[in-house]
Amino acid sequence: MKKITILSLVLLVSMSTFAQKWSLDKSHSKVSFSVVHMLLSDVEGSFKKVDATITSSKDDFSDAVFELTADVSSINTDNDMRDNHLKSPDFFDAAKFPTITFKSTSVQKVDAKKFKINGDLTLHGITKPITLDATLNGTGVNPRSNKKLAGFKVVGNIKRSDFELGKTPTAVVSDEIELKANGEFVKD
Structure with missing residues (x-):
C-alpha cells in the first residue's frame, strides 16, 4: 500500500510539471518590421504567413520556449514592386531561403509581465543569437471556446548586415531593422 501511495504521489508531481503548448491565433496576431528609407522615413512591412508556438510548464511563462516560422514569400509592404524586390536575391532570396525561424534558448523574467527572450534567429541562411524584449499583455479565457x-x-532590433540581407547602402535602407510582433496564443 505504501508503494502505491508513493508511486501515486510521484506521478501526480510529474504530471504537474508537463509542458503545455500554446498555439498562435493567426487572426489576432501580426509579425512586422520597420527600416528607415533614405534617412528620412520609416517603411514598415509584415509577413502574412506566420506560425508560432509557446511551450511552458509554468503559468508565468518563466520557462517558456518560443518558436516562430515566417514564410518569406508572404512579405507585404503595401507595394508590389518593393515586395518582389525584397523576395529577390538582392535581399531575402525567397526561392533559396523560403523561411525565417526563431527558437528561444532561454527566457529571463524581468518583472511580473516583462521578459528577455534569448534565441537563435535564422534569416537568409544565417543563424545568429538575438535578444528580444517581451511583454505579457495578459491572460484570459475566450468566452466562446x-x-x-x-x-x-x-520587440527587438537586428542588423541586416549580420544576415547579409542586401547590399543596398545604409543611406538608402538602414542597417538596423526594428522587429515587432503581437501574438495572441490559445492553450491547446
Whole structure:
C-alpha cells in the first residue's frame, strides 16, 4: 500500500510539471518590421504567413520556449514592386531561403509581465543569437471556446548586415531593422 501511495504521489508531481503548448491565433496576431528609407522615413512591412508556438510548464511563462516560422514569400509592404524586390536575391532570396525561424534558448523574467527572450534567429541562411524584449499583455479565457488565452508583445532590433540581407547602402535602407510582433496564443 505504501508503494502505491508513493508511486501515486510521484506521478501526480510529474504530471504537474508537463509542458503545455500554446498555439498562435493567426487572426489576432501580426509579425512586422520597420527600416528607415533614405534617412528620412520609416517603411514598415509584415509577413502574412506566420506560425508560432509557446511551450511552458509554468503559468508565468518563466520557462517558456518560443518558436516562430515566417514564410518569406508572404512579405507585404503595401507595394508590389518593393515586395518582389525584397523576395529577390538582392535581399531575402525567397526561392533559396523560403523561411525565417526563431527558437528561444532561454527566457529571463524581468518583472511580473516583462521578459528577455534569448534565441537563435535564422534569416537568409544565417543563424545568429538575438535578444528580444517581451511583454505579457495578459491572460484570459475566450468566452466562446472556454480556452485559455495569452497575449504577448515582442520587440527587438537586428542588423541586416549580420544576415547579409542586401547590399543596398545604409543611406538608402538602414542597417538596423526594428522587429515587432503581437501574438495572441490559445492553450491547446
